[in-house]
Amino acid sequence: MCAKNSFLTPPGVEIYASGHRGWPTQVKALMVAHTLEPVATVNAVADRYGVQPHQLSAWRRLAKQGKLVLRSGTGP
Structure with missing residues (x-):
């Protein structure tokens, strides 16, 4: 894991040895x-x-299909 990326990664995001990240559903929804x-x-x-x-x-696309739920009031 690169030190540069570790402090920029939002809380709850898992970083695997391969460099892939696992984003929590609420973070995905926030980005969308x-x-x-x-x-x-x-x-x-x-x-x-x-x-x-x-x-x-x-x-x-997942959000439009109803497979990624966006909560109202989602914001920074």
Whole structure:
């Protein structure tokens, strides 16, 4: 694990030896909610959280299908 990334990682995110991260559902939902803000873009939100834009887009698809629940009032 890179020291640079460890302090930038949101709480609850598991970092595996392979470098993959396990994101908690509530963090995924928060990221998706940020993409729904009026001037936000998927690329900007993905960059802010350090995820790939295609991964964030996949989570948005899950949210649209009702498989990733967004709570009302989700915000910083």
